[in-house]
Amino acid sequence: MELLKYEERNISPEIPDEWFVPKARNNQAAEAVVRPSLSYWKDSWHRLLKNKLAIAGMVFLVFLAILAIFGPLISPHSVETQKLTMQNLPPSSEYWFGTDDLGRDVFTRTCYGARISLFVGLMAALIDFLIGVVYGGFSGYKGGRTDNLMMRFVEILYGLPYLLVVILVMVVIGPGLTTIILALSITGWVGMARIVRGQVLQIKNYEFVLASKTFGTKTARIIRKNLLPNTMGPIIVQMTLTIPSAIFAEAFLSFIGLGIQAPHASWGVMANDGLSTILSGYWWRLFFPTLFISLTMFAFNVLGDGLQDALDPKLRR
Amino acid sequence: MSTYLLKRFIAMIITLWLIVTGTFFLMHSVPGSPFNEERTTNAAIQKNLESYYHLDEPLLVQYGNYLKALVKMDFGPSIKKSSQTVNDLLGRGFPVSFELGFYTLILAILSGITLGVIAALRHNGIIDYLAMSIAVLGISIPNFVMATFLIEQLAVNFPIFPVATWSSPSHMVLPILALATGPMAIIARLTRTSMLEVLTQDYIRTAKAKGLSPVKIVFKHALRNALLPVVTVLGSLAASILTGTFVIEKIFAIPGMGKYFVDSINTRDYPVIMGTTVFYSGILILMLFLVDLAYGVLDPRIKLHKKEAK
Numbered sequence: 029m030e031l032l033k034y035e036e037r038n039i040s041p042e043i044p045d046e047w048f049v050p051k052a053r054n055n056q057a058a059e060a061v062v063r064p065s066l067s068y069w070k071d072s073w074h075r076l077l078k079n080k081l082a083i084a085g086m087v088f089l090v091f092l093a094i095l096a097i098f099g100p101l102i103s104p105h106s107v108e109t110q111k112l113t114m115q116n117l118p119p120s121s122e123y124w125f126g127t128d129d130l131g132r133d134v135f136t137r138t139c140y141g142a143r144i145s146l147f148v149g150l151m152a153a154l155i156d157f158l159i160g161v162v163y164g165g166f167s168g169y170k171g172g173r174t175d176n177l178m179m180r181f182v183e184i185l186y187g188l189p190y191l192l193v194v195i196l197v198m199v200v201i202g203p204g205l206t207t208i209i210l211a212l213s214i215t216g217w218v219g220m221a222r223i224v225r226g227q228v229l230q231i232k233n234y235e236f237v238l239a240s241k242t243f244g245t246k247t248a249r250i251i252r253k254n255l256l257p258n259t260m261g262p263i264i265v266q267m268t269l270t271i272p273s274a275i276f277a278e279a280f281l282s283f284i285g286l287g288i289q290a291p292h293a294s295w296g297v298m299a300n301d302g303l304s305t306i307l308s309g310y311w312w313r314l315f316f317p318t319l320f321i322s323l324t325m326f327a328f329n330v331l332g333d334g335l336q337d338a339l340d341p342k343l344r345r
Numbered sequence: 346m347s348t349y350l351l352k353r354f355i356a357m358i359i360t361l362w363l364i365v366t367g368t369f370f371l372m373h374s375v376p377g378s379p380f381n382e383e384r385t386t387n388a389a390i391q392k393n394l395e396s397y398y399h400l401d402e403p404l405l406v407q408y409g410n411y412l413k414a415l416v417k418m419d420f421g422p423s424i425k426k427s428s429q430t431v432n433d434l435l436g437r438g439f440p441v442s443f444e445l446g447f448y449t450l451i452l453a454i455l456s457g458i459t460l461g462v463i464a465a466l467r468h469n470g471i472i473d474y475l476a477m478s479i480a481v482l483g484i485s486i487p488n489f490v491m492a493t494f495l496i497e498q499l500a501v502n503f504p505i506f507p508v509a510t511w512s513s514p515s516h517m518v519l520p521i522l523a524l525a526t527g528p529m530a531i532i533a534r535l536t537r538t539s540m541l542e543v544l545t546q547d548y549i550r551t552a553k554a555k556g557l558s559p560v561k562i563v564f565k566h567a568l569r570n571a572l573l574p575v576v577t578v579l580g581s582l583a584a585s586i587l588t589g590t591f592v593i594e595k596i597f598a599i600p601g602m603g604k605y606f607v608d609s610i611n612t613r614d615y616p617v618i619m620g621t622t623v624f625y626s627g628i629l630i631l632m633l634f635l636v637d638l639a640y641g642v643l644d645p646r647i648k649l650h651k652k653e654a655k
Contacts, residue, residue: 183356184356184359184363188360189584189588189626190584191588192588192622192625195610199372199375199610200375279487284607284610285610285611303496303596314493318490322487322490323485325485325486329484333481
């Protein structure tokens, strides 16, 4: 940059010319990054922290997990012990959530229900993740006819009514925790596969993937190292939204008598038991399981929404 | 357009066939014959029963017969309810379930869209937050929880509506409300999102600049375009309402198809389970097909036969 003489700049002569000295430039200093660089994940984390509802949901879920793990341990009552003299007691300092018609402690059973719900939700999400990522990743990466064929199959599965399939499988294999998870996974992975495939289809054309290919990287490694990390955002969101729907499905099945069976405690079973006594005024037997189902689903939903906004700011509503 | 339609139609038939085949073989893979539990039947009667229901023939022949009957819309006999066919049950239950599902869908669409539009127009205002909080709650509260809550509050604590059955309009209020909350919430959220997007478009600014009244802008220009995403989810919403009817009909003791379905599950009445599953799937797949069609008609920008490339 060429400095002009002050006469030409038309500035009052009181300012001496010496003041205008070009600052010594230090090329290295100019390159230094002053703000700490934020990775995508840190950036998203900051965005998530601003969403109070999502954080509230997360705090509740942590609380629920603690309750599920330690609740039955700190409770003086066991899940299945029946005390027929203690039937249908309202909540008290002895029985925090009251007792049911067999004298079992509703608090302990609610904690057990949390175990089952969280386990079903997490396992369903995990299995969906594993199958969906492999299937969708392969389909999207291969492209062309393979992709076409694989996606036809997915489309057909996608058209199947989810809960109907689950009910059918439960009827055939018989109720139980593993069958619920199995049944949920049969069609559950389809949504994940579609998302992963869509993302991979887009990202595989980026230059860094091309660069990786020219170095002779193997396909599996490209998918693992280049493609998947860049699709993690939508995958995580999908997983957080799978969990509540799996929890709902378990409660739904248990409620209509197809899920977790009688001696075990599940929120759906407890709600069904509670409903039959609704006219007798034992409100706590219905209230606590249904409250926990709703709060858990609410927490996962708001967390999922928050993650969606945080991980993909372009989609921000 | 017609090639796309044909393709979709073929896909629909294939899906349906897969469901029929899947259900058939799943149901027949269950160990034991349906008549095993009646210990009093002697071998001869057992044999007669099995031949009456064609259970003594090879599985593939049974499968072929079932397919042939299905084409003629014949779902076969019920095993547990003697002298009744699955068609009888469907004929009795379906009108009731249809009524419940139809009113629910109407209520969900109307209230959902209203809520969504109001929230979008008052973006980031108190009403917006309120409407969206209601919506997230609506999505989070399972329909059977909603049903039990409504019964407890509006039928037991304050006996405004009858507790159960399906005989007069006042009987319909609680089940419809319970079933509609979830879909309503989903529609409200979708409407809000797409309304917000549409409201920033240039043609809305043009409409404003022309001096059109806000009512006209919202209803004629914005809402029409904002509703397209809502149409796309109608298919899956119908599915969730349909499965919702199982549990709602059970809770409210409504004599619909869902109640027969759940009952047939509990009594292991396999032909009924099979028939209702196939029937339900047929309806759902048809719904998805119609929604696709409607989408193409409503939005001329989408050429149906080019949808693959999208």
